[in-house]
Amino acid sequence: MSSQRDPNGMTRRQLMRHSAWFGSAVVLTVVGGEVISHIAGSTGTTKQQAGPTLRFVQISDSHIGFNGPANPHVADTFTHAINQVNSLDYTPDFVIHTGDLTHLSTPQQFDQVKQMLTGLKTPHVFTVPGEHDSTDDAGQKYRAAFGAGTRGDGWYSFDVAGVHVIALVNGLHMQKLGHLGTDQLDFIEKDVAGLSSDTPIIVFSHIPLFAMYPDWGWGTDDATQALSYLRRFSSVTCLNGHVHQLFSKTEGNVTFHTGTTTAYPLPHPGDGPAPKPVTLPAGALHDALGIREVSYTKGQQALALKEQNLQ
């Protein structure tokens, strides 16, 4: 009986043997995955018991005032993003906007975006300027609208829930690449000098602090100097906008996460001659836009990120 052949030439015994091996492969893979997930989960016991220490949302590149085929309704999609933040099942500790709030930095656009940001249900909104927020005045109108309590061109830092947050300005004096400048580098060095090395650091800026694609200006020429002051810290997370797409990268203790936009997508690095707005087929735009939830649990090295498309 057991040696009966099917039309393809496999005996029943062989078929049973293959099924047993395949079944074992599936079971072992699933069990292995479960065990690893369980161990990973148990290392975050604090998170499960007490919840995240800090939760905030990143939005970026709203480009209020842009009017092109890639998105003729940037105010609507930005409103959509704000509503999505407000519909989270918790109140974020704060919301950061990583630059290019406006498209052409006119007073009307700053008024509009500032008014819109007041609709966010969160105790604090933090911003940094992008190059679109300083097209003609090195950021004066930006600072008039959002610069209260900041230093220099608009940089600052603050502590929250045991985390040190540094907001950097690298889009105001850019030539080809983003630029921080001597004053800001001095600020960073002094700002972190008194911190213990196990303090989690979050840095947000508009332009990436790593060389994502220097040919398109997607990098900061003096970021290496800034990051050298942060090398001693066990956990450094850098969040930025500018490139209108998600991208992650680690360099030793530093993790970089570029955020997407609420306005319009840009091409992937090197796709085409220049980073021009990409017009997507009808209905596909919302999938390219989004917000990012970020949470930090005391005792954990890395921040947890959750990306959400505009729904």
Added chain:
Amino acid sequence: MTSTTATRSLPAQLAVRFGIAATLAVSGVIHAYLYIDGGYRYIPTVGSGFLVQASVFCALAVLVLAGAPTLYSWAAGALSVGALIAFALSRTIGLLGFTERGWSPSPYAALSVIAEALTVILVAALVLAKRRGVKK
């Protein structure tokens, strides 16, 4: 003669099988460690990839060690090639939006690449040995 050759090649085949199982286990355990304690689980998509890689490679290591059909060793070789390609992409054009530089995180990146390369070499040796056996 044929039986003598077969008897002589048996320890070699066993050694290759143990070698494949060991290198698979090393790569799987490294990815599991990086997922659990290295912060990779927080990286979108790629984090889940580390979990899948770890569980699949560890499962294959057990199966190959237990004497699974050669097909599973071939699958191990193909998956190791895939893992090496993913590593190369993450160091060049990026993998699903994720990039890293050089051999970071050290020494795990280098160890997993060595383990996966050894898996590919051992599987290739196994395939060649099988072909020779068929010709004879």
